[in-house]
Amino acid sequence: MRTKPSCEGLSNCYFCGMSILQNNRVFLLISFGLLVFTSCDSLFKKKVEKEPLARVGDSFLYKEDLTSFIRDDMSAQDSALFVTNYINNWASKQLLLSKSKINLSEEKLNEFDRLVSDYRADLYTRAYIEALVLQAQDTAVTTSQLRQYYEKEKENFKLNEKLVQLRFVGLPTQFLDKDEVIAKMKDWGDADKRYLDSVAVQFKKIHFNDSIWVGASRVMEAIPPLTPMNEEKYLKKSQFFEIQDSLGVYLGKVTDVLEINDTAPFEYISPDIRQLILNRRRLDYVRRLETEIIDEAIKKNEFEVYEKDE
Missing domain, CATH: 3.10.50.40 (Chitinase A; domain 3)
Incomplete structure (x- = not known):
């Protein structure tokens, strides 16, 4: 009587190969699924939810928004009072803002949005320009330069x-x-x-x-x-x-x-003259910077002005 060959220990058995591969595949899928589930679970656990302190409509004030304002030398009572006042001020502004958006005209809202946008752009550009000026500006002013400016503008120094x-x-x-x-x-x-x-x-x-x-x-x-x-x-x-x-x-x-209206003496006015010279240098640098930025943008095809159709 022919007996069925044993596959135990045979990794390349033809008859049992399919079942072995299937089992391995199932094992791999289960293992991968567990790995993904575990990884996702750890990711979700790492995500820290913000702790809200107050809500007005869809706007939230979070605890982390106030952390930079709380000083180490504040007592617990002072901190609590500060947080309460901050929340009330924040809520008041949010409520007034929401009501203003309802009651102001569309034209007025658009005007304010433009002003806010312009102000935001001014803040960024001014900070950037000031940083460049501090890097590049020559603050050395010689006595000869001060004296030359004084003699030229003497009549204006009353x-x-x-x-x-x-x-x-x-x-x-x-x-x-x-x-x-x-x-x-x-x-x-x-x-x-x-x-x-x-x-x-x-x-x-x-x-x-x-x-x-x-x-x-x-x-x-x-x-x-x-x-x-x-x-x-x-x-x-x-x-x-x-x-x-x-x-x-x-x-x-x-x-x-x-006396009043006499010409200011050089020694007295020289600090002001120095500041005038530095201010003029700063203005000249900013004008040159603006021109160079536009010229560079035109060369790189980053800026162009379209001709209007007549």
Whole structure:
């Protein structure tokens, strides 16, 4: 009696090959399905749902929208109060916005949309241009360039405030050597300056650099008894003054004065001139940049203007 051959251990058996292949295929399909299911399941688990704090219509305010505003030094009470106020403000804006879209005309809404779009474009382009300017702008301005600009535009640099050159000290009301200080302030020789420097720790205020120009308003801030009502009396060229209030005595020597509408001195106006030069360079750079951008776009066929049909 012929027995059926055993296929056990035979990987290339003709008679059992189909069933073996089928079994392997089923096993592979099941394994692949489990792998996909497991992978998808892990993907879904990794997805973090946003935590909503409030809703107005279809708009949501999420917890992560506020995280950057919460400071580490805030107490729990302060944080809670801030979040409550923020939510209420947000909700108020959203509700007003939704009502405005309903009640404003279509023409007005389109106008506002255009303004918002223009403003958004301006923000982006301005930030980009400023970054380019900071990279490329030459901020070095020589004294020669400042002087040349000053001489060219001198007539345009008229003062809108009185300027003075002076030296002054503020003394306590009971200062014992006031007469000595007055004599030294008037004479102003090298020995006088050394003496004043040696006793300067006893002064309440001190300004010995009488070669710089100072606005009259700044002088009045430094010397409270000086006011717009009496500054004409004390702030005169070559004037020595003594003036006091309940807090102290002020001794001053005015060496020079420039009145309103006089030409501003170079030393006083040079910081403004430097800024004017830098602003002009910036404008020139921006104009050149805009021209180069358009020219490059035309060459690359990224920009063209269509002729209108007559």
